[in-house]
Amino acid sequence: MNTNIQTTANSNLSTDKKGVINLIKIGLANLILLVFAFAMLYPLYWLFISAFKTNQDFFSNPYSFPTHWVLENITRAWELAGLGKAMINSTIVTFAALILTIFLGALTAFVLSRFNFRLKGPLMAFFVLGMLIPIHSTLVPLFIMMNKIGILDTYWALILPYTAFELPLAIFIIAAYMTSLPKEIEEAALIDGTGYWGTFFRIILPLSVPAMATVAILAFLRYWNEFAFALVFINDQALKTLPLALTIFSDGFGTDYSLTMAAMAVAVIPTIIIYLIFQEQIMKGMVAGSVKG
Incomplete structure (x- = not known):
């Protein structure tokens, strides 16, 4: 009787360990995908916010939102080029x-x-x-x-x-x-x-x-x-x-x-x-x- 209970307990413990390991694997996989997605999307983010900056703002605040949104950049670039x-x-x-x-x-x-x-x-x-x-x-x-x-x-x-x-x-x-x-x-x-x-x-x-x-x-x-x-x-x-x-x-x-x-x-x-x-x-x-x- 005691042997059966111990076997069942060990089986449940082993199942719990496998569940925890699977959760850790899923979490690591999601984290890697999140980092990869960020690495792929960040250049686009940087490109689009830089499109609305002045040259001075581009050098002084390269990674932040524009201090003043210069919407004319799009129309000027379209016409000049x-x-x-x-x-x-x-x-x-x-x-x-x-x-x-x-x-x-x-x-x-x-x-x-x-x-x-x-x-x-x-x-x-x-x-x-x-x-x-x-x-x-x-x-x-x-x-x-x-x-x-x-x-x-x-x-x-x-x-x-x-x-x-x-x-x-x-x-x-x-x-x-x-x-x-x-x-x-x-x-x-x-x-x-x-x-x-x-x-x-x-x-x-x-x-x-x-x-x-x-x-x-x-x-x-x-x-x-x-x-x-x-x-x-x-x-x-x-x-x-x-x-x-x-x-x-x-x-x-x-x-x-x-x-x-x-x-x-x-x-x-x-x-x-x-x-x-x-x-x-x-x-x-x-x-x-x-x-x-």
């Missing part, structure tokens, strides 16, 4: 490159993931190898090539390189996702008389939306914030993108930090909106394809 035209240019270049990247990436991934052929392995290795190329080492040969074919100072001077350098990652992500899709769906469509193009557009492409959303947000961040290619390939003021427009507030003698922060705050808003819209699809795409079944 021509942010309206620059945002239109960035939007055209970004979304044109996005459409090409997603379509060509999905089409290539469909072939590599759903068909077996002799050169499948070497082709996949070739595309993966593309991710190892230092992008900026290609600036000079690309400039010479574009100058010869006459597409410098056009939207295509940015759209084509953006698409080419993002395709390897797009193919890798989308192909990994498409591989996890059951082949029975495709076989059933073929039996019903749907061709390969119909299978791709009506079945595989809609099912691959999470992976394509992941590619889209990663590509959007690269295209929207890209500076080096735009600086080298675009000299026409009417075609300047947002990163180039922001440089107007800095010269060899100094930087107007209040207007720079205001312009950067405006430029980062589309990125935040895009991420909030696609965040659920992005999370699905990041883990999809990692487990087959």
Whole structure:
């Protein structure tokens, strides 16, 4: 009798210890996530409060709220940098490159993931190898090539390189996702008389939306914030993108930090909106394809 009571007590004590350990683990995990979230959000907080400061206030109180909220910083930055035209240019270049990247990436991934052929392995290795190329080492040969074919100072001077350098990652992500899709769906469509193009557009492409959303947000961040290619390939003021427009507030003698922060705050808003819209699809795409079944 006493033995049974002691065993039950020990079992309850062991259960209590496990519960306490689990609570500690959950608490530590939440604390780590909280610290990580703070580290990610604080730069945005600092950017947006700095956008409404004077230059003097920016240096004297860099981490606190503005002493006087200067709302004119936004309108002045918008007018001086021509942010309206620059945002239109960035939007055209970004979304044109996005459409090409997603379509060509999905089409290539469909072939590599759903068909077996002799050169499948070497082709996949070739595309993966593309991710190892230092992008900026290609600036000079690309400039010479574009100058010869006459597409410098056009939207295509940015759209084509953006698409080419993002395709390897797009193919890798989308192909990994498409591989996890059951082949029975495709076989059933073929039996019903749907061709390969119909299978791709009506079945595989809609099912691959999470992976394509992941590619889209990663590509959007690269295209929207890209500076080096735009600086080298675009000299026409009417075609300047947002990163180039922001440089107007800095010269060899100094930087107007209040207007720079205001312009950067405006430029980062589309990125935040895009991420909030696609965040659920992005999370699905990041883990999809990692487990087959």
